[in-house]
Amino acid sequence: MSESTSYRSGSVAVIGRPNVGKSTLTNALVGAKVSIVSNRPQTTRHRLLGIASFPQGQIVLVDTPGLHREQGKFKASAMSRVMNRAARGSLEDVDAAMMVIEAGRWDEEDTLAYNVLSDAGIPVVLIVNKVDRLKDKSALLPFLAEVSQERSFAAVHPVSALKRKGLEALVKDLLGLLPEQPPMFGEDEITDRSQRFLAGELVREQLMRQLGEELPYATTVEIERFAEDGALLRIGAVIWVEREGQKAIVIGKGGTRLKEIGAKARQQMERLFGAKVFLETWVRVREGWSDDEAALKAFGYE
Structure with a gap:
């Protein structure tokens, strides 16, 4: 060659x-x-x-x-x-x-x-x-x-x-700039991350986009359930915040903001995964998680 x-x-x-x-x-x-x-x-x-x-x-x-x-x-x-x-x-x-x-x-x-x-x-x-x-x-x-x-x-x-x-x-x-060698991944692969990880990131993207200036930095997302049910993906996502007041902001009046975050994240998941998605979201409090090395490890931060 x-x-x-x-x-x-x-x-x-x-x-x-x-x-x-x-x-x-x-x-x-x-x-x-x-x-x-x-x-x-x-x-x-x-x-x-x-x-x-x-x-x-x-x-x-x-x-x-x-x-x-x-x-x-x-x-x-x-x-x-x-x-x-x-x-x-x-x-x-x-x-x-x-x-x-x-x-x-x-x-x-x-x-x-x-x-x-x-x-x-x-x-x-x-x-x-x-x-x-x-x-x-x-x-x-x-x-x-x-x-x-x-x-x-x-x-x-x-x-x-x-x-x-x-x-x-x-x-x-x-x-x-790269060496002459065969591909490192299959041609149809686009990332090394799992669909479960990507689902959590898509929920977090909506938090970053829809919340005010400070709050997104106090949130993270944990996928508690990711299951295939025939042609349907059933996904359960927990949004973690650091204080009770933040929980109320994420949920919004009558749950409207949480519904909007969930709806937009679900649309992105369906586009990326090429499947129908049933997404449930919850908001929970864990004080000071972003400054706690053990909590960060538990939430999958390297």
């Missing part, structure tokens, strides 16, 4: 500060929703593999929580430590990394992410995401020149993950 037609596969970490579009990019490359998305930091809490298969090769994307400085509402909590460990741990045994930033913006947390990647000693592709949002398109080239100066990148790609623009050239460059 000639070099140009040889099959390549390997793993690529997706790294960056919170909210730059890492999960949107992962989903766009995989061609399916494997990572939940909202406009809030801390949406991605787990390390998760998204498997993107192409005729020329397979890219196993390691989607990670955003690297953040432990300050403000995230200061030194057990959850914050677990998320930073998951992000840094994703760099072990990968062939390359994508550093995702937002077009027109570079701040301290981007520098933190770059320094972590530099220390890892792997090829880094800079992804400048959300270029569709730049009002002044002429500012893009000077910005690319500025962020590339005195920093070492294997390639630089301006993209819009949301609109799936600029991804073909990116895939070509990523495959070029």
Whole structure:
């Protein structure tokens, strides 16, 4: 087989500060929703593999929580430590990394992410995401020149993950950084996570999207039941909060908010699993769970 037609596969970490579009990019490359998305930091809490298969090769994307400085509402909590460990741990045994930033913006947390990647000693592709949002398109080239100066990148790609623009050239460059070897996963596989895990994440996505500024960080989801009943999936989800007052907010007046969260999560599950879903949801209180290492372990945080 000639070099140009040889099959390549390997793993690529997706790294960056919170909210730059890492999960949107992962989903766009995989061609399916494997990572939940909202406009809030801390949406991605787990390390998760998204498997993107192409005729020329397979890219196993390691989607990670955003690297953040432990300050403000995230200061030194057990959850914050677990998320930073998951992000840094994703760099072990990968062939390359994508550093995702937002077009027109570079701040301290981007520098933190770059320094972590530099220390890892792997090829880094800079992804400048959300270029569709730049009002002044002429500012893009000077910005690319500025962020590339005195920093070492294997390639630089301006993209819009949301609109799936600029991804073909990116895939070509990523495959070029991977070793020649057979695929690591089957062609029809899109993630290493179970349907049970994905169901919990889809409920949590709705919590992130529908609740106010602070409350989503005090919630997590545990799937208590996941059973196949003929063509129907029966799923029971517990939403855990830290205080009684939060429970009332999640349930909403007359149970309206909980119904809305359940209905939207169920629609997403049916789309992803290709099956009818019967979803039941409950809200329970466990005080201080997000700052309790044992509780985090019980809830499946690595």
